[in-house]
Amino acid sequence: SQELEQSPQSLIVQEGKNLTINCTSSKTLYGLYWYKQKYGEGLIFLMMLQKGGEEKSHEKITAKLDEKKQQSSLHITASQPSHAGIYLCGADKGGGADGLTFGKGTHLIIQP
């Protein structure tokens, strides 16, 4: 079965600083999804990447999928308190309706 490893497990960043979160898969990724979860709440979709080398941005968050399609990174520029939360990467389990396999998440804390 596919495993997703996220690094770092937790991250404390001063407000205004940039940061990067990584997601490494044990198998080739056919669809990589980034979600954000506030503590005690559900997951909110951020971005989806499919093609090797693909890069997407939304506001100050940029996600990339490497050419070999086994690693993705999430980069936040000029972090703000609203960026605090848990960032999870998810991968297609097998296509179709099989759902997603998730990593354990990266806990991001923004220090004022």
Place this chain on the structure above:
Amino acid sequence: DAMVIQNPRYQVTQFGKPVTLSCSQTLNHNVMYWYQQKSSQAPKLLFHYYDKDFNNEADTPDNFQSRRPNTSFCFLDIRSPGLGDAAMYLCATSSQMATNEKLFFGSGTQLSVL
């Protein structure tokens, strides 16, 4: 707004006492999922319904059951909750027509077992 709604947000049950968690959706999606997420762990898929077809994950304990009486509603039944079943339970939906956002999640139900 179309959404996925989970009730209740917090549920407390006693060891061994059956409990039901509910999920409803206004998205008219044909697939509904139940995930279990323990503290600092990855959400783990328990099972999903593709329309009326039930698909159980191989390692989901028999203690967990599900019902989907219609397109809009899906229930998670825990027949005899143990202390190890305390977790956040997340419901999600999906449509085969979706091309970008794969899963739409509810806010979750935090289950405590006393």
